[in-house]
Amino acid sequence: MASDTSRLGFxxxxxxxxxxxxxxxxxxxxxxxxxxxxEKIGPREYETGFGNYATFFxxxxxxxxxxxxxxxxxxxxxxxxxxxxxxxxxxAKLTRGRTKTTLFLMCMIPFxxxxxxxxxxxxILLRETGVLSNFLQYLGLVNxxxxxxxxxxxxxxxxxxxxxxxxxxxxxxxxxxxxxxLIEAGYDLGGSSAAVMREIVIPHAMPGIVSGCIVVFMLxxxxxxxxxxxxxxDSLWFTGMIYTQFITRxxxxxxxxxGFLLLALSSLVVFLGLKLSGRSLSETMGRS
Amino acid sequence: MTAPQxxxxxxxxxxxxxxxxxxxxxxxxxxxxxxxxxxxxxxCGKTTLLRMIAGFQSPTSGxxxxxxxxxxxxxxxKRPVSMVFQHLALFPTMNIGENVGFGLRQRRVPKAxxxxxxxxxxxxxxxxDVSARRVDQLSGGQxxxxxxxxxxxxxxxxxxxxxxxxxxxxxxxxxxKVELKSLQAAFNTTFxxxxxxxxxxxxxxxNIAVMNNGRFEQIGTPxxxxxxxxxxxxxxxxxxxxxxxxxxxxVNGSQLTLETPAGxxxxxxxxxxxxxxxxxxxxxxxxxxxxxATSDIGDxxxxxxxxxxxxxxxxxxxxxxxxxxxxxxxxVALPQTGDFGTLRKGDTVFTRWDPxxxxxxxxxxx
Numbered sequence: 001m002a003s004d005t006s007r008l009g010f011x012x013x014x015x016x017x018x019x020x021x022x023x024x025x026x027x028x029x030x031x032x033x034x035x036x037x038x039e040k041i042g043p044r045e046y047e048t049g050f051g052n053y054a055t056f057f058x059x060x061x062x063x064x065x066x067x068x069x070x071x072x073x074x075x076x077x078x079x080x081x082x083x084x085x086x087x088x089x090x091x092a093k094l095t096r097g098r099t100k101t102t103l104f105l106m107c108m109i110p111f112x113x114x115x116x117x118x119x120x121x122x123x124i125l126l127r128e129t130g131v132l133s134n135f136l137q138y139l140g141l142v143n144x145x146x147x148x149x150x151x152x153x154x155x156x157x158x159x160x161x162x163x164x165x166x167x168x169x170x171x172x173x174x175x176x177x178x179x180x181x182l183i184e185a186g187y188d189l190g191g192s193s194a195a196v197m198r199e200i201v202i203p204h205a206m207p208g209i210v211s212g213c214i215v216v217f218m219l220x221x222x223x224x225x226x227x228x229x230x231x232x233x234d235s236l237w238f239t240g241m242i243y244t245q246f247i248t249r250x251x252x253x254x255x256x257x258x259g260f261l262l263l264a265l266s267s268l269v270v271f272l273g274l275k276l277s278g279r280s281l282s283e284t285m286g287r288s
Numbered sequence: 289m290t291a292p293q294x295x296x297x298x299x300x301x302x303x304x305x306x307x308x309x310x311x312x313x314x315x316x317x318x319x320x321x322x323x324x325x326x327x328x329x330x331x332c333g334k335t336t337l338l339r340m341i342a343g344f345q346s347p348t349s350g351x352x353x354x355x356x357x358x359x360x361x362x363x364x365x366k367r368p369v370s371m372v373f374q375h376l377a378l379f380p381t382m383n384i385g386e387n388v389g390f391g392l393r394q395r396r397v398p399k400a401x402x403x404x405x406x407x408x409x410x411x412x413x414x415x416x417d418v419s420a421r422r423v424d425q426l427s428g429g430q431x432x433x434x435x436x437x438x439x440x441x442x443x444x445x446x447x448x449x450x451x452x453x454x455x456x457x458x459x460x461x462x463x464x465k466v467e468l469k470s471l472q473a474a475f476n477t478t479f480x481x482x483x484x485x486x487x488x489x490x491x492x493x494x495n496i497a498v499m500n501n502g503r504f505e506q507i508g509t510p511x512x513x514x515x516x517x518x519x520x521x522x523x524x525x526x527x528x529x530x531x532x533x534x535x536x537x538x539v540n541g542s543q544l545t546l547e548t549p550a551g552x553x554x555x556x557x558x559x560x561x562x563x564x565x566x567x568x569x570x571x572x573x574x575x576x577x578x579x580x581a582t583s584d585i586g587d588x589x590x591x592x593x594x595x596x597x598x599x600x601x602x603x604x605x606x607x608x609x610x611x612x613x614x615x616x617x618x619x620v621a622l623p624q625t626g627d628f629g630t631l632r633k634g635d636t637v638f639t640r641w642d643p644x645x646x647x648x649x650x651x652x653x654x
Binding site for chain 2: 179181182184185186187188189190191192195199200203204206
């Protein structure tokens with residue numbers, strides 16, 4: 001009896017997550033996959049085949065955009081790590097008590113505002129008639145207005161800005177758990193700052209680095225708003241392309257194929273990242 | 289020829305935090321190959337002192353010399369000292385061999401030489417064949433030895449130890465005391481050991497410095513510190529002692545006569561010139577300096593009659609507390625020779641002690 005009721009409790013607790021997984025993730029993906037392998041041969045006439053995927057590989061604009069999205073996302077992840085690590089190290093190791101809490105909060109406060117508003121903030125700063133452009137003119141460094149929006153650098157700034165919190169939080173958590181005496185022992189045994197960082201701090205922070213990178217990479221790859229608003233019409237971001245297929249071109253079959261390719265890409269890159277860092281996914285997610 | 293210069297010399301070393309002086313004009317030197325302990329209660333400044341020697345904190349004033357060279361302004365990674373941390377600080381991301389080889393890698397020693405030197409030092413601490421193991425696969429005592437090996441492989445001039453035995457259980461701690469001492473003798477390296485545990489300091493050290501409130505109260509051999517404490521603090525902190533407050537009623541050379549608040553006379557022989565008639569004083573008396581008898585021994589010096597208050601059996605360290613006629617309680621070591629095996633609460637006993645065995649100091653003001 002007792003085991004029956006506890007088993008019932010287990011299934012009841014499991015039900016929401018199962019429901020969420022099956023109804024919102026697995027079923028739509030099966031649907032999308034079915035759509036993605038249907039080729040349109042005439043009005044309301046479909047045939048099963050991989051023609052949609054062939055279209056993707058046959059059209060350079062599609063796969064170049066795809067590759068560009070992947071490379072830019074990896075670059076954004078690397079940049080976020082390079083910027084986020086010193087911030088996290090400072091918060092976790094060089095501050096105490098109130099200062100620490102305040103700094104941590106200051107990292108989070110911008111995220112209380114919607115992403116859309118934050119991105120518009122960047123547009124106000126960077127556009128031709130924006131704050132930065134006017135400031136440069138005021139200083140006399142440039143003669144006319146400068147357009148700083150609608151290029152890859154603007155996209156990169158936006159991506160790093162949107163996702164840096166998701167890098168800083170896991171890094172602060174793992175660096176916090178690093179005993180200060182380990183760092184001191186490293187110096188005491190003759191290690192230089194670089195050696196202590198490389199041999200003691202970074203290996204310890206590895207779980208945080210890997211999980212932060214996975215999250216930031218996925219967020220960048222799947223980001224729609226930032227590349228479109230900051231990169232303009234020529235942003236050529238793959239999510240934008242999926243949107244176009246579904247909404248503008250009404251070509252759900254190709255759009256679904258694109259969606260699946262993006263899923264495959266993010267899985268592949270995460271897998272490679274884990275292989276390179278020599279960690280398993282469960283280990284990474286479990287520890288941070 | 290001059291005497292070989294000491295490995296470590298501190299001169300008027302001072303560390304001040306805002307209004308608080310953690311280390312106050314400390315001067316000492318440690319000869320090569322000796323085991324020097326700094327003993328003091330927590331918060332006495334001993335950790336600050338050790339961290340200044342290691343280079344993690346810089347002194348406000350004073351000088352620190354290792355092998356005759358001033359270490360002021362030298363960062364910790366450039367000092368010829370190594371430190372065994374309180375919680376050992378073995379790197380959990382490396383295996384034992386990598387841990388021990390860390391310092392050598394920093395010095396860019398060739399790889400083959402690192403392997404052989406790591407093997408040798410692990411042999412010397414009695415842990416061959418553990419190189420490939422992870423840190424969490426070792427027991428507490430083994431980790432301790434690895435931490436020492438990790439420092440000793442660098443052949444430091446001075447090895448600093450920050451209460452490394454604190455985290456071990458009692459049995460292992462007793463064992464490690466002996467082992468540390470023999471390791472120190474085997475490596476013939478100067479050890480500076482800080483602890484709040486007087487038994488660790490007494491067992492292992494060649495010299496002990498007793499520290500309190502940032503100052504050294506006394507530097508001496510374990511025997512001196514125990515039997516001839518310089519100050520009231522040392523007498524009270526090192527070893528067990530009965531403490532009486534009394535007023536000096538007569539001084540005759542080194543012979544003092546004191547009177548307890550209850551009016552009982554005490555005779556103490558103390559070569560302390562700072563005491564004069566009428567002054568308040570504290571008298572310290574070791575429990576083992578008091579002789580116990582079950583029958584009256586007549587009117588002897590410092591003899592009194594009392595009643596057993598309680599018997600605290602602790603093997604060889606058993607004691608009885610005796611309540612004297614005036615209600616004062618003294619602790620007396622209970623010899624385990626069998627003579628007092630039947631002693632029970634409420635029994636009448638007679639105590640007496642030699643005036644030479646007690647120590648007398650001026651009472652602290654206020």
